[in-house]
Amino acid sequence: MSSASITTSAARRPGAPGPQLTAAQWGMLAFLLSEVAFFSTLIVTYLSFMGQDRIGPTPREALSLPLVIATTICLLSSSVTIHLAGKKVGTTAFALWWSLTIALGIIFLLGTAYEWHELIEKHHLTISRNLFGTTYYTLVGFHGLHVTIGIVAMIAVLAFEQVHKLRAVDHAPIELVAWYWHFVDAVWIVVFTVVYLISRYGV
Numbered sequence: 001m002s003s004a005s006i007t008t009s010a011a012r013r014p015g016a017p018g019p020q021l022t023a024a025q026w027g028m029l030a031f032l033l034s035e036v037a038f039f040s041t042l043i044v045t046y047l048s049f050m051g052q053d054r055i056g057p058t059p060r061e062a063l064s065l066p067l068v069i070a071t072t073i074c075l076l077s078s079s080v081t082i083h084l085a086g087k088k089v090g091t092t093a094f095a096l097w098w099s100l101t102i103a104l105g106i107i108f109l110l111g112t113a114y115e116w117h118e119l120i121e122k123h124h125l126t127i128s129r130n131l132f133g134t135t136y137y138t139l140v141g142f143h144g145l146h147v148t149i150g151i152v153a154m155i156a157v158l159a160f161e162q163v164h165k166l167r168a169v170d171h172a173p174i175e176l177v178a179w180y181w182h183f184v185d186a187v188w189i190v191v192f193t194v195v196y197l198i199s200r201y202g203v
Helices: 002-008 023-049 065-086 093-121 131-164 171-203
Strands: none
Touching: 023 131, 023 171, 065 093, 065 171, 093 131, 131 171
């Protein structure tokens, strides 16, 4: 019996309906739960200091909504492509959908980098400029770091797949990376709502 089968069997309770989570899956869930607490703290901090600046620029003056809508579409679309990739493990289509997910994530990061360049050069918004700058760069920056980690993980999985040719049953690492990526996308929906809608338009 393979080590994967032993791990899966050990994670099942006698008489339990359906498959149970493996140790790796429980570990990922625990990690994501800690990340929920981390981002919740950053978001609450952003909301707490919102509108307390005496000097500009303000979110309404500085943030570009058309640009972030385009990058948001790219990031959310990557949740679809990574889901489709997971359905194609062991086939040639896997590499295509997985690579497209990586590309969409990179486009999102490039859009964020361009936005930051505009904020610094055009609006002179730095992390030490005002409370908005401090909380904005911290919140969006940490999300960008998580996107970067996800891209690195996906590149590693793709490289491993190209060398070892994963089979349909070898889906565990792909599933865990996909969970992480869906989480990153879900966090961005909240960040986008708070930063680009609530603080910009006061909705």
